[in-house]
Amino acid sequence: MAEPVSDQPLVVGIGGTIGGISSTERALRIALDAAGREGFRTRMFGGADMARLPLYDPKATTRTPDETEFVDTIRQASAVIIASPGYHGSISGVVKNALDLLEETARDPHRPYLADMPVGLIATAYGWQATGSTIAALRSIVHALRGWPTPFAAAVNTQLTKFDEDGGASDAAVIEQLSLVGKQVARFVPVAIQHG
Numbered sequence: 001m002a003e004p005v006s007d008q009p010l011v012v013g014i015g016g017t018i019g020g021i022s023s024t025e026r027a028l029r030i031a032l033d034a035a036g037r038e039g040f041r042t043r044m045f046g047g048a049d050m051a052r053l054p055l056y057d058p059k060a061t062t063r064t065p066d067e068t069e070f071v072d073t074i075r076q077a078s079a080v081i082i083a084s085p086g087y088h089g090s091i092s093g094v095v096k097n098a099l100d101l102l103e104e105t106a107r108d109p110h111r112p113y114l115a116d117m118p119v120g121l122i123a124t125a126y127g128w129q130a131t132g133s134t135i136a137a138l139r140s141i142v143h144a145l146r147g148w149p150t151p152f153a154a155a156v157n158t159q160l161t162k163f164d165e166d167g168g169a170s171d172a173a174v175i176e177q178l179s180l181v182g183k184q185v186a187r188f189v190p191v192a193i194q195h196g
């Protein structure tokens, strides 16, 4: 008999861009689906979800329902995958704003920030240069949030690779790389739980 859905570990995707079709979000979906095939529940916070988050105010005394849902979902996660476009050589403000909101978990007794969680990373850019600097920025952020960036990060040059709405891409190697991000995150979770 199949296991109840709630017993499956959760991997949360954070990423994409706002304003319509997003190659970054499509890339993230491919990585999440790969984690799903390893037995994970998946939840995506894409561009439209991140756009509903107000600019993070650390001194605010109340949080919006969207902010609360985002933070509570991360609290339930066993793994995270972050996908950002390279904007002017680094991560986008929209993705950074969502990550800033994780400050709300700073005083969580069980797990502040992304402590001890595997975090997969994806960067898209219209050329190679910004993919590298965006991945480096994401790794620094994950270290600051006490997470464990998984070894392979996927760099996607959207000048060369086009995604379709059915989870496909014009370059099979890119699908393999994005799937590897999902697989590495999934494989690390039992290790993190065992030693957590």
Ligand SMILES: Cc1cc2nc3c(=O)[nH]c(=O)nc-3n(C[C@H](O)[C@H](O)[C@H](O)COP(=O)(O)O)c2cc1C
Pocket (backbone or CB within 6 Å): 016, 017, 021, 022, 023, 024, 025, 085, 086, 087, 088, 089, 090, 124, 125, 126, 127, 128, 129, 130, 131, 158
């Ligand atoms: C504000 C802005 C800044 C960008 N800066 C860069 C950049 O520095 N280097 C680069 O290669 N592409 C840059 N791009 C292109 C995006 O990174 C690229 O098109 C990305 O794949 C967009 O993802 P999306 O399809 O999910 O919107 C920029 C795009 C925007 C809108």
